[in-house]
Amino acid sequence: MIGLALRRTAWSVLVVWFVVTTTFLMTAAIPADPIKALLGPHATPETIIRVRAHYCLDRGIAGQYGCYVKHVLDGDLGESYRSKRPVTAIIRDRVWPTVQLALAAILLQLLVGVPLGVIAAVRRNRWPDHAANVFGLIGQSAPTFFVGTLFLYLFAYRFGWFPIGGYGDGFFGRLHHLVLPAATLATVGVAYYSRVVRSEMVEVLTEDYVRTARAKGLSERDVVVRHGLRNALGPLVTLVGLDLGMLLGGAVVTEYIFAWPGIGREVLQAILEVDIPVILGVVLVAGIAIAVANLLVDLVYLWLDPRLRG
């Protein structure tokens, strides 16, 4: 199992390298000089030349790439063209808000989506099942910008239950600010998780071992939770892992709507201003997050199912 885990880790490193290199080549191909935009219209040609050299932009693509890789291997992701801050410091500041948002969204998805799926499966073809289906359809169809805006309008602006935007101070302040963006992000996930759990549960509940459990006189609750749900959760592990990886890369639309100071907002701004070191830094971090999440999913599978270890 250790050998397999090491092989998967090596593949993950390769994937991250590939993603970052591809992004580097794409940003290098953009016909824009961020230094001119950065220094403004009055910068002398000498200043522009000096600053371009400072950021290795006076070299060819191979030279720039070599410069970048060398710094990355030294643990230095470079310096933002816009703010002159080290990219590591920017990412460090932005990761925690994004992690909070991602975890809150996943938690909501699980807390609401799983029970909804179970109820729909147990009450199959009755009104709870139909209601969950309709909710799932709407949740999966509604775009995030619409759900976010609707929540913002209703629960923040109209009813005043939550703040309109921002990050909040202190534990409760933060929690208060977190509810709407997390709920926005979770809407699609809740719908999706409930449908997956329902479909798995419907299948599992017809299995022989469930019939046996019922025949042994176990309560319906024990049958559903201990024998049904436990065995239906497998695919959910994959979903949670992938979602977590994706969300750690930044939820651009949600962070934009709610002015949540996460990685998504940062990278959006960086893309608009061609702040290449920040773009590459975020891609690297997001790539690592997704790779690690996938790796963890694989390892959990290996741990759960001994048949895969062979």
Next chain:
Amino acid sequence: MRILVLAALGVLAACSPDRGPKWRPAGNVAPRDGGTLRFATKDQVRTLDPSIEYTEISSYVLHPLFDTLVDYSPAVRGDDHSGLEIVPHLAATWTVAPGGLEYRFTLRDGLVYSDGTPIVAADFVYSLERALTKADSPFGAFLVDVDGAQDVLDKKAEHCRGLQAPNDHELVIALTKPNGAFIDILTMSFATPQRADHVAKAGDQLRREPLGEGPFVLDQWDEGRRIVMRRNPRYWDAARVHLDALELYENIPRDTQFLMFERGELDSAERLSAPDYLWVMQQQAWAPYVQHRAVMNAYGSRMNVRKKPFDDRRVRQALNYAVNKDHSLKLLNGAAVASHGILPPGLFGRDDSIAPYPHDPAKARALLAEAGYPDGFDTEYVVMNDDEAERLASSLQGDLAEVGVRVHIQLMSFSAYVTAVGSVDGPPFSKGTWIGDYPDPTNFLDARFHSRMIANENSNNDSFYANPELDALLDAARGEPDAAKRAAMYHRAERILYDDAPWIWEYHQLVTEVVQPYVQNYSLHPIWLRDYTYAWLDVGPDGHPVPASGGGRALPDPRGK
């Protein structure tokens, strides 16, 4: 994405039954001390190092934190010419030697930084030299008229001989040639005094550890989220500062800002998105609290006059006649005025007697035919990737199609746009934009149309327009001490540019801001835009705003949060 969010918010907000002001002025006669004024921007402050920061929103923070030898007078509501007079700040007095080659400033007594250490004249020499020597400072070019500045820029000298501090109270600046706008340059934040030992000690952290001497001092900066500035009790004119603090929220989308404003989470909202702007403008209840101000900008379409077909003046004039400026003004919801040149309304040297080109498609077609383009021509038009710019480009495309000019719009990111249009081989026709740094014609006419500003790459004169007559006129006007003669020269320069039409002269955008009714003694400033350093809050004795009687829904008291 922004368009979708904005449209969705607009529709939803329009459904709201009652959106009048929720609070009213408490009725204090004398300015009331205390309180925090909260405002927001959709952008983010990059650095607080005054020798580097050079973005449009930087003045929202740098101006309260740093003071300069001289500054512009405060703006007065309803007076479009206010806010442009140079007044003494850190300098008690100054004299300009005959011929305009020497400026001698005497500092006020007892000036100190926010940490209590004294400000001396040598600190000004240090900060101005820092602008010349710091690799990534964009301000060196502003000081090229100072004697010896070019040598420092060229690394031939370490110190600038034209900057001298004979004693702690006197600063002498010698120029190599007169520059009528030099005093304006000294209002810019990079000209604030800086203490060498603080700069050395702070190192890379100077960007977030400023040592200022302005009316406010940095209290907290949670980067990308919020900047809090507290009143500086050591400020030389502390009595005129009434607010305890200013809070700037960063990265708040414009549409979200307005919702926050309506909820009372912000005290002002600026550059409203179109649905909010149109809605506010229709509300009588909000009218007293909405401000418009012409600021230092000019917008149009710039043409590379070296490239066909734009090398023919008749073509350029034809395009000026073809564009219907009313369309642009409508698309900007009326928050703009039509232009006849690059100098904005209210600026010294502008000739108000010149009328903008009228919309005359017949004349445009005739001029095109005369120039050899009876069937028009095809051309690419480069514009920044911005929803407002895109809408205006589509309007221009429609106007020019009427006279046979087939425009193909190409969208670019800001960086790509700046790079492309500044290149002599770049796109010949594009959106033209200029935001001035200080209110003097040199910052507009010289910067954009003098032939010495032409370069093959990164050209400031991106029309590549060279006219010896205009050059001579601008050079003479730059050093002319007599204001009337100088103004006459700029009038002539404006006329030359109007006739030669290196741009399609389109509009000057107005800035619009709406403030809560309890914000007093505040007016949009033509240079600093949102200068709240003179403002005060007309709230009740408990520090909370007084609810508007009969108007608006009851909402939680925002100031209690």
